[in-house]
Amino acid sequence: xxxxxxxxxxxxxxxxDKAVTIASTSSLHRGWLEAVxxxxxxxxxxxxxxxxxxxxxGQNPGEVYRLMIQGxxxxxxxxxxxxxxxxxxxxxxxxVAIGLRAGVFNIGAESQLAAGAFAAAAAGLIVPQGxxxxxxxxxxxxxxxxxxxxxxxxxxxxxxxxGAHEVIVTIMLNFVVLAALNWxxxxxxRVPETxxxxxxxxxxxxRVADVIPAFHGSAANLTLLVALLTAAACWFxxxxxxxxYELRAVGLQPAAAExxxxxxxxxxxxxxxxxxxxxxxxxxxxxxxxxxxxxEGLAGGAGxxxxxxxxxxxxxxxxxxxxxxxxxxxxxxxxxxxALVPKDVVEVLQGxxxxxxxxxxxxxxxxxxxxxxxRA
Numbered sequence: 001x002x003x004x005x006x007x008x009x010x011x012x013x014x015x016x017d018k019a020v021t022i023a024s025t026s027s028l029h030r031g032w033l034e035a036v037x038x039x040x041x042x043x044x045x046x047x048x049x050x051x052x053x054x055x056x057x058g059q060n061p062g063e064v065y066r067l068m069i070q071g072x073x074x075x076x077x078x079x080x081x082x083x084x085x086x087x088x089x090x091x092x093x094x095x096v097a098i099g100l101r102a103g104v105f106n107i108g109a110e111s112q113l114a115a116g117a118f119a120a121a122a123a124g125l126i127v128p129q130g131x132x133x134x135x136x137x138x139x140x141x142x143x144x145x146x147x148x149x150x151x152x153x154x155x156x157x158x159x160x161x162x163g164a165h166e167v168i169v170t171i172m173l174n175f176v177v178l179a180a181l182n183w184x185x186x187x188x189x190r191v192p193e194t195x196x197x198x199x200x201x202x203x204x205x206x207r208v209a210d211v212i213p214a215f216h217g218s219a220a221n222l223t224l225l226v227a228l229l230t231a232a233a234c235w236f237x238x239x240x241x242x243x244x245y246e247l248r249a250v251g252l253q254p255a256a257a258e259x260x261x262x263x264x265x266x267x268x269x270x271x272x273x274x275x276x277x278x279x280x281x282x283x284x285x286x287x288x289x290x291x292x293x294x295x296e297g298l299a300g301g302a303g304x305x306x307x308x309x310x311x312x313x314x315x316x317x318x319x320x321x322x323x324x325x326x327x328x329x330x331x332x333x334x335x336x337x338x339a340l341v342p343k344d345v346v347e348v349l350q351g352x353x354x355x356x357x358x359x360x361x362x363x364x365x366x367x368x369x370x371x372x373x374x375r376a
Contacts, residue, residue: 035314037364039323042312042356049352050345057341064337071336072329078336080208080218082328084285085302087220088113089324090227091282092306094234095148095275097315099166101238102271103251108155108170109279110303111177112148116280118181119147120287121294124200125189131202133288137222139202140288144280151177152276159272160265166272174303182296189294196295205289221289228321230281235317247271279303308354314361326353 051061072078092109099106106112123143124136131139154173158164182195189197205222209215238244249257250267258264286298309327313319327350334346 033368034361034365035316035319038314038357038360039312039319041360041364042353043326045356046349046352050349053345053348054341057345059340064340067336067340068329068333072333076212076214077216077218078332080215080220081332082325083208083220083224084218084290084328085331086321086324086328087224087227087285087289088282088302089306089309089327090231090321091285092279092303093309093313093320093324094231094317095152095277095279095282096306096310097313097317097320098234098238098247098278099271099275100310100315101251102247102267103254104159104166104268104271104275106152106155106170106272106275106279107167107307108151108173108177108276108303109282109306110299110301111170111174112151112276112279113282113299113303114181115151115177115283116144116148116277117283117287117298118184118197118294119143119280120283121197121200124202124287125198127200127202129201133203133205136200136202136288137205137226137284140284141226141281144283144287145277146280148280148283149273149277152279153269153273156269156272156276160269166268181294185294185296191293195297196291197293199292200287204292205284207289219290221285223285223289226281226284230278231317231321234278238317243270279306305350308350311354312357 050065054061054064070078072082092113095109095112096106120140120143123139127136127139151173155164155166155169158169159166185195185197191198207215207218207222208220208224209218236244238248246257246262247267247270249260249262250264254264257267282302283294283298287294291298305327309320309323312326313321313323330346330350334343337343337345
């Protein structure tokens with residue numbers, strides 16, 4: 001008679017652990033797909049639309065894209081300009097992303113960036129002549145952080161105390177703050193026959209060209225490293241600290257967070273203050289890294305473009321860095337293709353990317369969750 005071998009009993013706890021592990025792995029995999037697929041889909045759509053626009057102007061899409069890459073990544077000066085433009089967009093993208101994580105929409109990064117730049121320039125005017133750049137960087141960081149944070153705290157306080165909608169407040173503050181800064185420069189600090197303040201007394205930050213001569217003439221500077229470190233700090237704050245958890249909890253469900261003992265009003269105030277401070281740090285790229293002074297209109301729309309960077313980057317610090325380089329490449333590449341097609345084509349592509357991401361996010365999420373239900 002053949003011997004019957006009884007199956008090894010499986011402890012209920014072991015089965016539960018395996019189920020939890022499988023569910024966690026599946027959730028992590030789906031999360032990565034939801035983060036990566038929408039931007040990829042958006043890029044593909046933008047390339048198709050771009051091809052049609054280029055063909056409409058009677059040009060070869062392959063030649064236009066070749067010139068775009070050649071004018072941005074394929075030469076040192078062009079890539080240096082991409083890094084310079086991406087630096088500011090990283091700061092403004094992080095600013096908008098932090099706000100969105102908390103469930104608030106900061107549209108005031110433009111004025112917050114200008115306030116941070118002005119504060120850094122003002123601090124640079126009162127330091128001793130020839131202050132070394134490491135000291136100047138530390139002073140500029142504190143001044144820009146406080147300048148942008150001060151502007152960001154206004155909508156935060158109004159929302160926390162009175163429930164004022166942050167979109168309306170930040171839009172209005174853009175006009176108020178920019179007009180006030182322009183008045184101060186024009187009436188108090190203007191260099192004759194210019195629209196900028198005197199140059200700072202301290203040393204400006206080293207440029208990439210100081211280390212790599214091939215980047216000569218490029219505005220890329222040490223502020224890029226500061227931006228990357230700031231993105232890493234934001235990631236740590238959001239996903240490795242209690243305050244970051246509370247911020248994300250309020251952004252997902254304010255009522256549930258309140259029931260759990262988290263103050264939504266305090267969190268919104270903190271998020272908008274931090275958002276403004278991050279945007280203010282972007283001013284260092286101009287004042288300490290490039291111009292050496294505050295100038296009217298120096299933001300150049302980088303604050304508003306930060307909204308697109310945050311959306312395409314899915315409000316994740318690493319995604320914001322990637323999206324900042326994408327939009328900086330489009331901006332710099334648009335200058336290279338101007339001889340063949342209007343530069344406005346690049347602006348159209350930027351809009352297409354934003355719309356495509358907005359459409360792809362719910363579509364991809366629905367497909368992945370639907371597929372998960374089928375597999376279950």
